[in-house]
Amino acid sequence: MPKLNLDTIPQSNRTGYPAEYADKVAGRWYRRLGPAGGLTQFGVSHVTLKPGAWSAQRHWHAGEDEFVVMLAGEAVLVDDSGETVLRPGDCAAFPMDDGNGHVLQNRGDTDCVFIAVGRPPTSDCHYPDIDMHLGADGRYRRKDGSEF
Amino acid sequence: MPKLNLDTIPQSNRTGYPAEYADKVAGRWYRRLGPAGGLTQFGVSHVTLKPGAWSAQRHWHAGEDEFVVMLAGEAVLVDDSGETVLRPGDCAAFPMDDGNGHVLQNRGDTDCVFIAVGRPPTSDCHYPDIDMHLGADGRYRRKDGSEF
Numbered sequence: 199m200p201k202l203n204l205d206t207i208p209q210s211n212r213t214g215y216p217a218e219y220a221d222k223v224a225g226r227w228y229r230r231l232g233p234a235g236g237l238t239q240f241g242v243s244h245v246t247l248k249p250g251a252w253s254a255q256r257h258w259h260a261g262e263d264e265f266v267v268m269l270a271g272e273a274v275l276v277d278d279s280g281e282t283v284l285r286p287g288d289c290a291a292f293p294m295d296d297g298n299g300h301v302l303q304n305r306g307d308t309d310c311v312f313i314a315v316g317r318p319p320t321s322d323c324h325y326p327d328i329d330m331h332l333g334a335d336g337r338y339r340r341k342d343g344s345e346f
Numbered sequence: 347m348p349k350l351n352l353d354t355i356p357q358s359n360r361t362g363y364p365a366e367y368a369d370k371v372a373g374r375w376y377r378r379l380g381p382a383g384g385l386t387q388f389g390v391s392h393v394t395l396k397p398g399a400w401s402a403q404r405h406w407h408a409g410e411d412e413f414v415v416m417l418a419g420e421a422v423l424v425d426d427s428g429e430t431v432l433r434p435g436d437c438a439a440f441p442m443d444d445g446n447g448h449v450l451q452n453r454g455d456t457d458c459v460f461i462a463v464g465r466p467p468t469s470d471c472h473y474p475d476i477d478m479h480l481g482a483d484g485r486y487r488r489k490d491g492s493e494f
């Protein structure tokens with residue numbers, strides 16, 4: 199049956215971030231809908247941000263497009279152009295290699311829910327605000343290349 | 347700015363269907379968000395189904411995954427397993443080559459709005475209920491190969 203039963207899909211707040219940068223995403227709970235639905239050509243995540251949680255550290259991908267559509271609550275989209283409130287029904291697109299670091303932050307007191315579409319990162323991901331870099335090998339390092 | 351201003355993105359009800367199968371999608375109004383947002387790795391459509399409109403003729407793709415998330419109103423998802431009502435927040439996945447023809451039908455009296463994610467069709471699309479076939483060349487023909 200094509201309709202997904204979200205309640206049966208495992209929810210995780212796991213992150214590959216090193217400890218010093220992981221606190222912002224501790225309240226980010228996501229379900230991977232692609233594997234659950236048998237999709238392989240793109241990734242889809244159903245994401246809940248608890249109050250105070252961020253979608254990620256502010257970042258941009260060298261080789262992967264991203265798209266989000268808001269389902270519930272509010273998030274503040276922070277990027278190089280400033281801050282923009284996203285409400286249910288709002289859509290945002292993040293083209294690969296645009297150099298515009300972005301993050302969604304839940305600054306409210308209720309959960310914020312959105313769908314994120316992308317592809318598994320196979321290229322560098324840049325974090326303008328912190329001393330961290332994700333290489334094409336999938337490993338997080340400091341910007342000078344040293345290990346955490 | 348990553349947030350998309352939907353009001354400035356052109357809306358179309360154009361279809362490539364031959365006249366005899368086009369009436370069901372006359373009330374399907376869509377915006378292509380991928381080009382508007384600079385995305386090239388997958389396609390995203392913001393779709394409004396007017397009362398009575400269908401998302402498509404019931405179909406399945408040989409080579410393209412599809413995903414939908416409901417934003418407003420209700421749609422009836424019709425596929426080989428029967429009929430399923432989709433409401434705001436509901437998600438459905440349609441893996442390529444699954445042989446399960448699917449369509450969303452707005453049987454209500456208010457607009458239904460959803461986001462559809464996919465890729466431009468470059469493979470055959472099969473229509474189990476009607477005498478129509480979409481070839482990998484992007485042309486609609488009858489199932490015996492004859493032209494409309």
